[in-house]
Amino acid sequence: xxxxxxxxxxxxxxxxxxxxxxxxxxxxxxxxxxxxxxxxxxxxxxxxxxxxxxxxxxxxxxxxxxxxxxxxxxxxxxxxxxxxxxxxxxxxxxxxxxxxxxxxxxxxxxxxxxxxxxxxxxxxxxxxxxxxxxxxxxxxxxxxxxxxxxxxxxxxxxxxxxxxxxxxxxxxxxxxxxxxxxxxxxxxxxxxxxxxxxxxxxxxxxxxxxxxxxxxxxxxxxxxxxxxxxxxxxxxxxxxxxxxxxxxxxxxxxxxxxxxxxxxxxxxxxxxxxxxxxxxxxxxx
Numbered sequence: 001x002x003x004x005x006x007x008x009x010x011x012x013x014x015x016x017x018x019x020x021x022x023x024x025x026x027x028x029x030x031x032x033x034x035x036x037x038x039x040x041x042x043x044x045x046x047x048x049x050x051x052x053x054x055x056x057x058x059x060x061x062x063x064x065x066x067x068x069x070x071x072x073x074x075x076x077x078x079x080x081x082x083x084x085x086x087x088x089x090x091x092x093x094x095x096x097x098x099x100x101x102x103x104x105x106x107x108x109x110x111x112x113x114x115x116x117x118x119x120x121x122x123x124x125x126x127x128x129x130x131x132x133x134x135x136x137x138x139x140x141x142x143x144x145x146x147x148x149x150x151x152x153x154x155x156x157x158x159x160x161x162x163x164x165x166x167x168x169x170x171x172x173x174x175x176x177x178x179x180x181x182x183x184x185x186x187x188x189x190x191x192x193x194x195x196x197x198x199x200x201x202x203x204x205x206x207x208x209x210x211x212x213x214x215x216x217x218x219x220x221x222x223x224x225x226x227x228x229x230x231x232x233x234x235x236x237x238x239x240x241x242x243x244x245x246x247x248x249x250x251x252x253x254x255x256x257x258x259x260x261x262x263x264x265x266x267x268x269x270x271x272x273x274x275x276x277x278x279x280x281x282x283x284x285x
Contacts, residue, residue, distance in 0.1 A: 028060035032285040037278075046086065046093045047076030049104060053279065064114040064122075074104030105133040120150040124164075133173060136259025136269060142168035144187065155195070162189040166209070175262025178216040183224070185211040199239040207231045227257040237281075247279045 038050040050073050057066040077092045078101045079085070092100035110128030117123065123146070130140040146164025153159075164187045171180045187210075193203040207230070214224040235249035251274070258269040 028058065030056075030058045030285050031283070032056050033281050033283050035279045035281045037280060041076075042093060044086065045077070046091055046100070047074065047103065048093075048100075049074035051277075062116040064116070066112045066114075067110070068112075069109045070106070071108075072104050072106040074102065075100035076103050077101070102133070105131070106135075107131045114148065120153065122148045124148055124162075135273065136172050136176060138171045138173050140168060140170045142166055146187070157195075158191075158193045160191045162191075163187070164189075170259075172259055173262070175264070176260050177263055180217060182215040182221075183211045183227075184213040184221070185209055201237045203233075203235050203237070205233045227255070229253070229255045243283050245281050245283070247277075247281055249277045249279070251275045251277070 033055045034053065036050075036052045038048065040048045051071065053068075053070045055066070055068050057064065075092075077086050077090055080090055089098065092098050108128070108130045110126060112124055112126035114122040114124045125143070125145045127143045128141070130137055132140075144164045144166040146162055148160060148162045151159045151161060166185045166187050167183075168185065169180065169182050172178075187207065189205065189207040191203065191205040193201060195201040209229040209231075211224050211227045213221045214227075215221045231251065231253045233249060233251045235247055237245055237247045239245045253273045255271050258271050261267055261269060
């Protein structure tokens with residue numbers, strides 16, 4: 001697992017930073033944060049990676065909109081003969097005739113609108129898309145509607161829960177059978193954050209995603225309850241100035257039925273993805 005100095009982990013995360021009730025906001029508030037970073041290894045191993053993230057929110061009266069995006073790219077030399085040694089023919093950095101092999105390829109974008117109808121409750125709708133080559137997704141697009149409730153909202157502690165219904169279309173990478181699947185699912189999420197002081201805070205979120213009906217490759221929709229998906233994100237945020245902070249986060253995603261391997265490959269994808277991230281975050285607005 002390559003340590004990326006950027007925020008990459010939210011593939012199916014549906015929550016946005018900040019839990020202040022927009023009903024309490026007398027005038028519009030706009031926030032924009034971004035991060036960018038990477039990793040480079042040369043010598044006995046050759047690998048490099050680049051990651052970026054962007055979060056935007058705008059709050060006015062009883063409304064809130066948000067956009068969150070992330071990208072991660074990684075390349076490296078591959079020990080093709082598995083002898084534990086990178087030969088000159090296997091190296092790629094600085095060798096034009098032997099391009100580096102991709103090790104990470106992920107892009108995600110999600111937009112969300114909340115309409116508050118009380119001090120703690122809102123209805124939301126979100127749309128998003130994900131490309132994750134090594135998880136098997138050529139393009140996963142979805143739309144979700146749901147209800148969010150702020151159970152706790154104090155200066156130091158915040159707790160929010162969400163319940164939603166999600167419709168998704170999953171198009172898989174070449175060679176996977178079936179090539180695509182439509183699904184209708186239920187999602188439950190909880191997000192808790194605690195501020196130890198004005199400079200250090202902690203957050204924890206868990207999302208449970210349960211498909212109920214699936215339709216592989218245009219076949220009739222049928223009940224399907226065995227593809228449970230659970231995502232847990234824990235992070236510590238340390239403020240270093242008014243504009244910059246450092247975030248250490250760990251994302252653990254588990255799926256009961258990972259995307260199948262392409263035809264002809266007997267191995268299976270891992271049901272678990274884990275990502276440890278250090279991000280330097282800039283608060284632009």
